[in-house]
Amino acid sequence: MSRKKTAFAAALAGAAMAVVPVAAQAANPIVVGITSEIGTIPGKAIANGATLAAEQINAAGGIDGRPIKLVIEDDHLSTTDAIRSFQRMVRQDHAVAIIGTFVSEVALALEPWAARLHEPYLITGAAANELSEYVHKDFKAHQYIFHAYMPAAYLARAVCDASKATLVDQFHMKTAVVMSEDAAWTKPLDAGYDECLPKIGLKVLDNIRFAPNTSDFTPIYQKIEQLKPNVIIAGWAHVGVQPTVQWAQQKVPVALAGINAQAGSDVFWKATNGATEGVITGSTAAPGVAITPKTLPFTDAYVKKFGYSPAYSAYSTYDAVYALADALKRAKSTKPLPIVHALEQTNMVGTQGHIAFQGAKSKFAHALKYGPDYVTGVALQWQAGQQKCIWPLKLANAKAKFPGFVPVPKS
Amino acid sequence: MLAIQILIDGFAISTLYALGALGFTLIFGVSGVLNLAHGGLMVIAAMIAWYLDTSLGTGPYVGALAGLAVCLVAALVTYGGIVRPIENSRAVPAHERELFVLTATLLWGVMIQEALSYAFTNSPITVQPLIAGTVSILGVRTPINEIFIAAVAWAVMGALWLLVNRTQVGRRLLAASINPRALTLLGFELDRIYLFVWIIYGLLAGIAGVLLGSFLGSGSDYVPGLTGSAFTIVVLGGLGSVSGTLIAAYIVGYIETLTAYLVSPSLREVPALILLVVVIYMRPQGLLGRR
Incomplete structure (x- = not known):
């Protein structure tokens, strides 16, 4: 190759290198990891809820033009499998955040890794009090963790x-x-x-x-x-x-x-x-009950896509993916701390109620706020x-009644 | 009242254990095969019965028959696709065949478990009781299904006893378990006898799987536990001994029930396992074992 041609090729390559990252950046997906127990009813619901939310967000233009790409991993109810897949999703897939698990033991094992790897982690089905108490205990180190479900x-x-x-x-x-x-x-x-x-x-x-x-x-x-x-x-x-x-x-x-x-x-x-x-x-x-304007459209879309009604963890995971997407838009960054700070400012209507997280001083730091104005x-x-x-009675569409073999006390 | 409850509950559980372990010990007694995919075959029967009934709306009886049929096919696949090729292989030294069969059936059981988990998830299910409702036995409210299960299990075990002890083909099975070489020298084809015993085994495992599924539920996660429970009972009773298996099933069933009622349901399996260790130490061939 002549010197002129070589220079031309190098210039082309340089131009390509300068242009390609910008083009790739525009279509570069934002990776979100999902860790769950796919073989179980609540675990499958986590994967389904996340899938539905990601599809809807992507169909609406993604996050500032970038689509969400889910990496869904089955932890088989094993803390060892969960930790390995958590590390892999952070280091190899470069997931900006990880969502999931309904098993408190698994979530408790993942929390130290979220803190060590500075990885935003939203727990969406597990309920042990210790999950958000852990965040409160050493807030600066553990602030990456959000308990996007209610503590026990x-x-x-x-x-x-x-x-x-x-x-x-x-x-x-x-x-x-x-x-x-x-x-x-x-x-x-x-x-x-x-x-x-x-x-x-x-x-x-x-x-x-x-x-x-x-x-x-x-x-x-x-x-x-x-x-x-x-x-x-x-x-x-x-x-x-x-x-x-x-x-x-x-x-x-x-x-x-x-x-x-x-x-x-x-x-x-x-x-x-x-x-x-x-x-x-x-x-x-519950199906058919409009807790918020988002509840029924979600359950309808869920049943249409998967053929059966959502378990509890589908609602919380669906809301968590939307809260994360909202935080990513506001943070205008995929770096951990800006995402964490944006998540802390979450104030949105979800399928379960009004979604907001508790502050560092709360015993259940970064857990969902509970109450009639939030989530019950x-x-x-x-x-x-x-x-x-x-x-709640204001939402009830039936009065409780019991099978014939259950005696009901007389007043 | 508590004693009657323990008697009834223990009887139902023990009878199911006996039926579940009977095929396992029969296969070992006649052909020397320890089939560690046993739990997988039982769960296949229950899952198919449940799926046909609830998803395809066939009703519990058609579902149960289909579960039985698929379990029979799975047993024949286990024999024809896993056990027989190893037993006929020249690459496997004769003195290591039992070990190879043991390992292969263990892996086959894991494959069945994973396949069931993939197809149906590992959430447990329950097969619809063939007879619903409860009756009072001496003041103890008992599901009719529990009595039905015990009756069917005893009828099946009775039929097996008649087959083995009162028919020509049954005597061949006995002969194969005692001296297979002599049987071959007399001109009988061992392969046909083994095929026949695997057919009986498939039916026994299928019936046990469906009944167990309607009593204690079923699911892919049940596979290792069911194999382990059959293994415990058969080793305790004596490998290959049908009567030993029956006795061991009732010992294990009643020890578990007594523990569950009088100590804690969480500890129900512990005393039987301790007993197993003691029996292996004191009498390695089991209660009525010959080998």
Whole structure:
């Protein structure tokens, strides 16, 4: 090659190098990592909720012209797998933020890595109080973490508020047995139940914790039946099918309420062959109930795309992706600290309510704000194969009713 | 009241354990194969029964029959595609074949588990009870399905006993378990006998899988536990011993039930495992084992 040609080629190459990054930058996707347990109902809902939000945001022009690209990884309920995929998504995929997991144990294992790698991390289904207490404990180091779901203390409060308005005020129930799976999220949940249930007029007769791998719940139900409570207040997320089916098959004469997280999806109806009829569960939202103007369009789009209704974690993840997109637009940066500071300023209407995060001084720093003006969740009940909202009363589209084998106290 | 409850619950669980482990021990007794994909085959039966009933609306009976049929096919694939090629392979030394079969069926079980998880997710499901409702037995409210399961399981086990002890083909199975070489010298084809025992095994595993799915639920995550539970019972009773398996199933079932009721449901599997360790230490061939 002659010297002239070489110079021309070098000039072309230089020009190309100068131009290509600008062109690539325009179409360069913003990578967001999703870590979840794809084989489970709440885990699949996280992946689905994120997918739907990303598609809608991209269809509306992305984030200042840049599309969101999701990297969805299955952690198989394993903290080791979750940590490996978290590191890979940060270092290889250059994810600007990571969203997900409904398992508190997994989220607790990921939090130190989010802090060490300075990676914004939004937890969207796990509920242990420790998740946001960890942020509060050393805010400067742990500020990258957001608990974009309600801590267990708030879940307990929501269950008590719903139980007061329905079970106590409408059905005059007076006694309860707390029955929770043995997991990180249920310790603060049970503590919350023990504190607030007596205050609303439900005396706690016993608090039963069982291993998540329990296969036969007959002995537990026999024990509960002997105590003759009006209602079982559950704390279930890892389990759900077997205790629900045995409750129905054995016609345990006690109402079943509290949190039965898997019952938030209509997949659960099929998995239990309809045994979930009459079960009450706390959830983030319910199909057909317009908590905000965004709730129904989301559920409709979700059902249209996936063919079944969203579980609780789909709502929180969908909102988290929109909150992140909003923060990225305001931050005008993909660097961690500007994203964190923009997320802290989140003030948007989501599918579950008004979305805003608590400040550093709160015990639950960077957790969702709880209350009628923010997010409270709903109580839904399965009635004739449909999820009906029974609380908050202003949103309720049905009144609670129980299967024939559950006696309702007389006033 | 508690004692009656323990008696009823323990009987139902033990009978299901016995049915689940029976095919496992039969295969080992006749053909010397420890099929560690056993749990996978049981779960296939339950998942197919559930899927056809709930998603295709076939009803529980058609679903159960289809689950049984697919489990039978899966058992024959296990035999024809995994076990037999290894047993006939010249590349595998004769004295290592059992180990190779053990490893191959273990891996086949993992593949089945992953495939089920991919197809149906690993969320547990429950097969619709073939008979709904409850009855009171001496004051204890008992699901009719529980009684039905025990009745079917005992009917199946009775039919198996008749087959083995009262028919020509059953006597061949017994002969194959005692002295396969002599049977070959008498002109019987071992391959046909093994195929027959795998057919029986597939049916037993299928029935157990569907019934268990309607009692304790099912799902891809159940695969290792079901294999482990059958393995525990069979080792405790004596590998290859049908009567030993029955006795061990009732011992394990009642120990678990007693633990669940009187100590804690979370600890129900612990005492039976301790007993297994003690039996292996004191009597390695199991309670009624010959090998």
